[in-house]
Amino acid sequence: MKKFLNENFLLQTKTAQQLYHEFAKQLPVIDYHNHLPPDQIANDINFENLTQVWLYGDHYKWRAMRTNGVDEKYCTGSAGDYEKFEKWAATVPYTLRNPLYHWTHLELQRYFNIETTLNADSAKAIYEEASAKLQTAEYSVRNLLRKMNVKVLCTTDDPTDSLEHHQKIAADGFEIKILPAYRPDKAMHVDDVSAFNKYVNKVESVSGISVSSYSDYLKALKARHDFFESVGCKVSDHGLEQLYAEDYTETEIKNIFEKIRSGKELVYSEIIKIKSAMLIEFAKWDCEKGWVQQYHLGVIRNNNTRMLGQLGADTGWDSIGDFSQGKALASFLNKLDATNQLAKTILYNLNPADNELMATMIGNFNDGSVAGKIQFGSAWWFLDQKDGMVKQMNALSNMSLLSKFVGMLTDSRSFMSYPRHEYFRRILCNMFGEEIENGELPNDLPWTGKIISDICYHNASAYFRF
Ligand SMILES: [Zn+2]
Numbered sequence: 001m002k003k004f005l006n007e008n009f010l011l012q013t014k015t016a017q018q019l020y021h022e023f024a025k026q027l028p029v030i031d032y033h034n035h036l037p038p039d040q041i042a043n044d045i046n047f048e049n050l051t052q053v054w055l056y057g058d059h060y061k062w063r064a065m066r067t068n069g070v071d072e073k074y075c076t077g078s079a080g081d082y083e084k085f086e087k088w089a090a091t092v093p094y095t096l097r098n099p100l101y102h103w104t105h106l107e108l109q110r111y112f113n114i115e116t117t118l119n120a121d122s123a124k125a126i127y128e129e130a131s132a133k134l135q136t137a138e139y140s141v142r143n144l145l146r147k148m149n150v151k152v153l154c155t156t157d158d159p160t161d162s163l164e165h166h167q168k169i170a171a172d173g174f175e176i177k178i179l180p181a182y183r184p185d186k187a188m189h190v191d192d193v194s195a196f197n198k199y200v201n202k203v204e205s206v207s208g209i210s211v212s213s214y215s216d217y218l219k220a221l222k223a224r225h226d227f228f229e230s231v232g233c234k235v236s237d238h239g240l241e242q243l244y245a246e247d248y249t250e251t252e253i254k255n256i257f258e259k260i261r262s263g264k265e266l267v268y269s270e271i272i273k274i275k276s277a278m279l280i281e282f283a284k285w286d287c288e289k290g291w292v293q294q295y296h297l298g299v300i301r302n303n304n305t306r307m308l309g310q311l312g313a314d315t316g317w318d319s320i321g322d323f324s325q326g327k328a329l330a331s332f333l334n335k336l337d338a339t340n341q342l343a344k345t346i347l348y349n350l351n352p353a354d355n356e357l358m359a360t361m362i363g364n365f366n367d368g369s370v371a372g373k374i375q376f377g378s379a380w381w382f383l384d385q386k387d388g389m390v391k392q393m394n395a396l397s398n399m400s401l402l403s404k405f406v407g408m409l410t411d412s413r414s415f416m417s418y419p420r421h422e423y424f425r426r427i428l429c430n431m432f433g434e435e436i437e438n439g440e441l442p443n444d445l446p447w448t449g450k451i452i453s454d455i456c457y458h459n460a461s462a463y464f465r466f
Contacts, residue, residue, distance in 0.1 A: 004105075004117070005102075005105050005106065005109065005115075007021075009426060010386070010423070010426035010427055010430055011426055011429060011430055011433065012430055012433070012434060013430070013433040013434055013436075013437045014433075014437075015432075015433035015434075015436045015437050015443075015445070016429045016430040016432070016433025016434065017429075017433070018433075018445060019429040019432055019433055019445065019448060019449055019452055020425060020426055020429040020430075022445075022449060023429075023449035023450075023452050023453050023456075024425040024426075024428070024429055024452050024453065024456050025422075025425070026149075027149075027425075027453060027456045027457040028149045028150070028151040028457060029148060029149055029150045029151060029418060029421050029457075030151055030152045030153075030457065030460040030461060030464065030466070031150060031152070031153040031154070031409055031410050031418070031421070032152070032153075032154050032235060032292075032406070032409050032460060032464055032466075033154055033156070033181065033235070033237060033294060033409045033410075033411055034153060034154065034155060034156070034409065034410045034411055034412050034413075034417075035155065035156050035411070035412065035413040036153065036155055036412070036413065036414075036415065037155075037413075038155050038157075038163075038165035038166055038169065038178060038180070039165045040141050040415075041141055041142060041145075041165065041169055041174075041178055042164075042165035042166075042168040042169050042172075044140045044141060044142045045140065045141055046134060046135055046136075046137075046139060046140050046141075047134045047139075047141075047415075048081075048131065048134065048135060049081050049082075049085075049127065049130075049131035049134060050085060050126070050127050050130040050131050050134065051081035051082065051084050051085045051088075051127075052081065052134075053134060053414065053415060053416055054085075054088070054107075054414070054416060055075075055084050055085065055088055057413050057414070058413065058414060059314060059315050059316035060100060060316075061075075061088060061091075061100065062075040062076060062315065062316045063316040064091055064094075064095050064098065064100055065087060065088060065091050066316070068090075068091045068094050070087045070091060074087040074088075075087075076311055076315060082127065085123060085127050086120070086123050089118050089119060089120055089122070089123035089126070089127075090119065090120040090123070092104055092117075092118045092119060093117075093119045093120075098385075099384065099385035099386070102423065103417075103419065103420065103423075104118055105117060105118070106419035106422065106423065107416045107417075107419055108126065108130070110147075110148070110418075110419045110422070111130075111133075111139075111144065111147065111416060112129065112130045112133055114126055114129060114130065141415050142174060142176070144415045144416075144418075145176050145415070145418075146176070148418035148419075148421075150176050150418065151176060151177070152176070152177040152179065152464075152466045153176065153177070153178055153179070154179045154180070154181045154234075154235055155178065155179070155180055155181060156181050156183050156237055157180040157181060157182065157183060157228070158183060158184075158185075158186060159182060159183075159184050159187055159203065159206075159221055159224040159225070159228070160199075160202050160203055160206045160224065161180070162206075163180050163227070163228065163231045166178055166179065166180050166231050166232070167231060170231075170232065177232070177466055179231075179232045179233055179234065179235075179466065180228055180231055180232070180233045181233060181235045181236060181237045181294075182224075182225055182228045182233055182235070182236040182237070182291075183236065183237045183238065183239070184221065184236070184238070184278075184282060185238060185239050185240075186199050187199065187203065187221055187278070188274075188275050188278045188279070190256075190260055190266055190270075190271055190274055190275065191266075191271060193260055193263060193264070193265055193266075194263075196260060197260070197261065197263070200217060200261070203217070203220045203221060203224070204220060206224065207220035207221075207223045207224055208223075209223055213254065213257065213258075214253055214254050214256075214257035214258075215254075217257065218278075218281055221282075222285060225282075225285045225289075229289055229291075232466075233291070234289075234290075234291050234292065234464055234465065234466060235291055235292045235293070235294060235464065236282065236286050236291055236292075236293045236294065237293075237294040237295075237296065238279070238282075238293075238294065238295050238296065239296045239299070240295060240296065240297055241297070241298065241299065241300070241321055241323050242297055242298070242323040242324065242325055242328055242329070243279065243295065243297065243325070243328045243329045243332040244272045244275045244276040244279060244328060244332070245276055245279075245328045245329075245331035245332035245335060246269075246272050246273045246276040247276075248273045248274075248276060248277050252273060253273065253274055253277045256270045256273060256274045257274065260274075276332075279332065280332075280335060280336065283332075283336050283341065283342070283343060284336070284341045286343040287336070287341045287342060287343035288341075290343070290344075290465075291343060291344075292343065292344040292345070292346060292463065292464055293343045293344070293345050293346070294345075294346045294348065294377065295345070295346070295347050295348065296348045296350070296380065297323075297325060297329075297347065297348060297349055297350065298320065298321050298323055298325065298349055298350035298351045298354065299318050299319070299320070299321055299350050299381070300318065300319050300320070300321035301313065301317075301318045302317055302318065303317050303318065303319060304317040319382070320350050320351050320382055321350065321351065322351060322353075323351075325349070325351075325354050325357060325358075326354075326357050326361070329347070329361055330361060330364065333345070333361070333364070333365050333374070334364075334365075337365050337367075342365060342373075342374075344370060344373050344374075344375075344463065345365070345373070345374045345375065346374075346375040346376075346377040346406070347361065347362065347374070347375065347376055347377055348377035348378070348380045349376070349377070349380070349383075349392075350380060350381055350382065350383065352383060352388065352391055352392075355376075355391055355392055355395040356395050356399060358376045358395070359376050359395040359396050359398070359399035359400050360399050360400075361374075361376075362374040362375060362376050362400055363399070363400055366400075370463070371404050371459075371462070371463075372401070372404030372405065372406065372459065372463065375405065375406055375463075376392070376395070376396050376400065376405075377406075377409075378392065378405075378407065378408050378409055378424070379391070379392040380411055381411065384411070384420065386423075386427055389424060389427050390427060390431065393405070393427075393428065393431065402451075402455070403451045403454060403455070404454075404459060405455050405459060406455075406459045406460040406463050406464075407424070407455045407456055407457070407459060407460055408420065408421050408424035408425070408456075421456075425452075425456050428452060428455060428456070429452060432448050432451075432452060436448065
């Protein structure tokens with residue numbers, strides 16, 4: 001029997017072990033999409049204890065705790081930090097086969113050199129040891145990133161964000177690039193009249209451009225796009241149920257914008273028309289600047305209105321949706337391609353039933369101008385686990401070129417998430433190793449090692465040009 005989580009964790013063959021240890025392991029990390037708070041990096045903070053770094057804001061863990069029958073008081077509520085940790089520690093043994101079990105123990109090993117498994121009995125000692133380490137200079141957030149060999153990371157930022165923290169980090173001369181990403185989700189949230197109008201007013205004041213028409217609104221948002229570029233931004237991102245690609249005329253969009261600005265609710269056909277129009281404009285800016293545009297597709301958010309009312313968004317009430325992705329996605333990409341305004345694009349899919357759809361969709365618009373110009377992005381959120389990654393990479397292998405894949409990202413809010421890159425690399429090496437040993441692939445380790453190094457690091461490095 002193999003030891004749990006030893007140096008050959010997830011590497012089932014000798015060849016897989018060789019590929020991982022000789023080619024993948026030492027490569028730096030480009031984490032091109034995450035939700036880390038830039039202010040914490042700017043101030044290079046230390047966390048006081050393991051609860052702060054693990055349980056504040058981690059809805060994956062909260063969901064597991066709730067499922068295990070833990071009261072909300074210990075997830076997001078008023079319980080003290082150690083009380084919350086005890087409940088999490090007691091939950092961990094019940095997370096066997098959920099990725100949380102692997103993530104938890106990889107994080108304990110990689111950041112703290114703790115090899116004990118976490119449960120109710122080991123909780124106190126682990127909490128004390130990890131918390132004491134977290135308070136030392138070696139565990140400031142910048143040092144946590146250094147420890148994980150991160151070279152570049154991109155946060156997720158609203159167009160109205162001042163980006164003052166990114167500017168401070170750059171001015172400090174921090175050697176890891178901390179770059180913003182332009183995510184205009186709120187800018188197109190016309191489903192909520194009052195929130196949208198407040199948002200337009202905010203764009204107006206932040207950009208200094210007065211907004212009395214749709215074209216003014218675009219001008220103001222474009223000014224923010226230009227500002228993001230000046231701070232080093234090279235990627236945009238969108239969180240959408242699905243792409244929208246309705247036909248529209250300028251007059252229609254002008255009237256729809258005036259209607260919502262006068263405080264009137266839009267009907268569904270108007271909502272999708274104006275969203276279609278905005279998405280096309282944003283995409284054109286990305287193309288002009290040579291940015292990479294990312295689309296996270298397929299989540300049904302905020303399903304539990306009672307809990308949403310109590311705790312707000314991103315607290316663990318979202319799930320995989322079953323939206324119809326294909327036609328609108330094809331039509332959206334085609335509209336941009338037709339005028340030669342299609343930027344490098346990554347499509348992230350949340351419903352595994354759509355994996356093959358995504359893997360074949362990208363081939364329609366890969367035109368030879370840039371290797372892997374249109375990407376089927378890494379398995380994401382509920383699919384960010386062994387089975388999800390294998391399925392995504394199998395679809396990509398079978399229907400496109402896995403060798404041109406830009407690889408893994410954390411998409412996380414936690415500084416403790418970086419071992420997920422290691423997790424991905426092990427799974428990748430295991431897939432190749434197994435097929436080499438089966439005789440399905442040639443026993444050419446230098447070449448296979450090169451492909452693996454490309455997927456882990458070099459493809460992203462060439463693609464994003466950070
Ligand atoms: Zn994200």
